[in-house]
Amino acid sequence: MRHARIIFDGRELDIDIDTNDRITTTDGEVLDVALDSNDITWLAPVKDPGTIFALGLNYADHATELSFEPPKEPLVFIKHANTLTGHKQVSYRPDNIEFQHYECELVAVIGKTGKNIRREDAMDYVAGYTVCNDFAIRDYLENYYRPNLRVKSRDSLLPMGPWIVDREDVADANNLRLTTEVNGKITQDGSTSDMIFDVPFLVEYLSKIMTLNPGDMIATGTPHGVVDMQPGDTVICTIENICSLETRIVSEKEYFGDKY
Amino acid sequence: MTANTLVHSKLVCVALNDKSQLTALEGTFNEAPYKKPPTQPVLYYKPRNTWNVDGAEVEWAKDFDGSDVTAMAVGASLGVVIGRETCRVSQAEALDYVRGYTIVSDFSLPEENYFRPDIKGKCLDTSAPVGPEIVPADTIANPDALTVTIRVNEEQKSAFALADMQRSVAELISTISWIMTLQPGEIIAVGFAGDRVPVAQGDRVEATIEGVGTLTNTLGGA
Numbered sequence: 073m074r075h076a077r078i079i080f081d082g083r084e085l086d087i088d089i090d091t092n093d094r095i096t097t098t099d100g101e102v103l104d105v106a107l108d109s110n111d112i113t114w115l116a117p118v119k120d121p122g123t124i125f126a127l128g129l130n131y132a133d134h135a136t137e138l139s140f141e142p143p144k145e146p147l148v149f150i151k152h153a154n155t156l157t158g159h160k161q162v163s164y165r166p167d168n169i170e171f172q173h174y175e176c177e178l179v180a181v182i183g184k185t186g187k188n189i190r191r192e193d194a195m196d197y198v199a200g201y202t203v204c205n206d207f208a209i210r211d212y213l214e215n216y217y218r219p220n221l222r223v224k225s226r227d228s229l230l231p232m233g234p235w236i237v238d239r240e241d242v243a244d245a246n247n248l249r250l251t252t253e254v255n256g257k258i259t260q261d262g263s264t265s266d267m268i269f270d271v272p273f274l275v276e277y278l279s280k281i282m283t284l285n286p287g288d289m290i291a292t293g294t295p296h297g298v299v300d301m302q303p304g305d306t307v308i309c310t311i312e313n314i315c316s317l318e319t320r321i322v323s324e325k326e327y328f329g330d331k332y
Numbered sequence: 333m334t335a336n337t338l339v340h341s342k343l344v345c346v347a348l349n350d351k352s353q354l355t356a357l358e359g360t361f362n363e364a365p366y367k368k369p370p371t372q373p374v375l376y377y378k379p380r381n382t383w384n385v386d387g388a389e390v391e392w393a394k395d396f397d398g399s400d401v402t403a404m405a406v407g408a409s410l411g412v413v414i415g416r417e418t419c420r421v422s423q424a425e426a427l428d429y430v431r432g433y434t435i436v437s438d439f440s441l442p443e444e445n446y447f448r449p450d451i452k453g454k455c456l457d458t459s460a461p462v463g464p465e466i467v468p469a470d471t472i473a474n475p476d477a478l479t480v481t482i483r484v485n486e487e488q489k490s491a492f493a494l495a496d497m498q499r500s501v502a503e504l505i506s507t508i509s510w511i512m513t514l515q516p517g518e519i520i521a522v523g524f525a526g527d528r529v530p531v532a533q534g535d536r537v538e539a540t541i542e543g544v545g546t547l548t549n550t551l552g553g554a
Contacts, residue, residue, distance in 0.1 A: 154342075
């Protein structure tokens with residue numbers, strides 16, 4: 073089963089999607105609408121977003137691309153819900169920057185409270201998986217708490233969804249093809265099997281530091297192939313058996329309107 | 333997460349906002365891995381599992397092998413509570429978006445460096461007490477004129493005059509609001525004394541700001 077949040081017919085709805093793409097609200101109402109319909113506005117799929125962990129340098133090839141040694145310990149940073157946006161929504165590119173890139177990532181959504189979780193029990197705490205695009209404004213990197221919030225925590229720079237796939241419906245999250253297309257051209261093509269630290273490791277690691285709660289999310293890092301984005305570009309992040317997440321880049325002026 | 337915490341949704345803290353600390357670390361900050369001093373506010377989150385309240389115990393942290401850590405430290409800050417949606421506001425109008433003020437204590441592992449996000453040091457359960465209450469903004473004439481003191485077991489260990497901050501309260505609200513939209517009830521801890529105060533198991537820690545109150549917490553593990 074897949075789970076999402078949408079606006080449809082003026083209503084904000086929590087929905088389930090079955091294998092025949094049939095949509096049912098949590099109240100049991102069946103919606104007569106196709107998943108690709110423009111009448112659906114997709115929201116980020118986690119209803120009560122908690123702590124969003126993101127991994128830096130978690131794919132050996134990406135670490136090499138950025139001229140770093142692969143880390144011996146996870147490089148974890150935290151993003152906040154202000155960054156979240158949904159499928160087919162927009163993200164903005166700040167004015168006067170040189171380099172903004174996407175990062176297609178597998179997201180593990182925590183479903184159960186836990187502390188000091190052992191690796192062999194870790195999957196019991198994962199409710200499901202989704203896809204995010206963890207945008208970064210590379211111009212703003214400074215060597216303090218790097219990657220700092222100015223690079224990673226801007227509004228709209230974490231598209232997520234469109235839906236969460238139940239954990240039991242994903243046979244092996246550690247062996248999924250991951251691709252990114254920019255304006256129809258594949259720029260990123262990797263596999264979650266290349267992660268340095270896999271989901272069970274990360275659940276164990278984080279839960280030794282702190283209590284994990286339902287609605288917390290772990291974005292697990294990205295493989296090589298990041299390229300610059302410009303307003304007008306469309307980027308689609310896909311992880312097989314999970315979902316495809318489409319985002320359009322707009323200018324700062326278009327995004328903020330009156331507040332520009 | 334502790335029930336009835338005063339934080340709504342987000343607690344963002346400003347590191348390295350003590351001028352004397354920046355001066356003391358100037359040499360270090362010109363070397364690797366930093367290479368140059370920060371040009372922007374250095375920010376970190378205390379996530380929701382850290383939020384705690386006045387009068388409550390703060391857990392003594394464990395190492396990865398499950399034994400008690402050998403050292404913890406505390407800093408305290410003025411907490412600025414946002415009153416309405418704050419997106420890309422100027423420094424001149426920034427204080428108009430403040431609903432009130434409170435105190436934030438930040439219990440952590442000792443700060444060893446500022447290069448990578450300090451998840452291990454900063455994200456400890458119950459390590460961010462906030463309180464004892466939110467005093468209305470109009471009761472504080474000038475937030476930058478306040479002093480934050482820390483007493484441990486009734487002995488004063490630290491006094492940080494916010495006049496010594498590299499960036500003022502208004503400047504921080506403005507700068508942060510250009511990075512992220514702030515919502516009502518979200519809190520910014522604007523600055524901590526550079527020298528964190530060492531604490532031990534069982535210590536009673538009081539963070540005080542005149543006109544805002546005293547936030548009292550006890551370390552667990554004794």
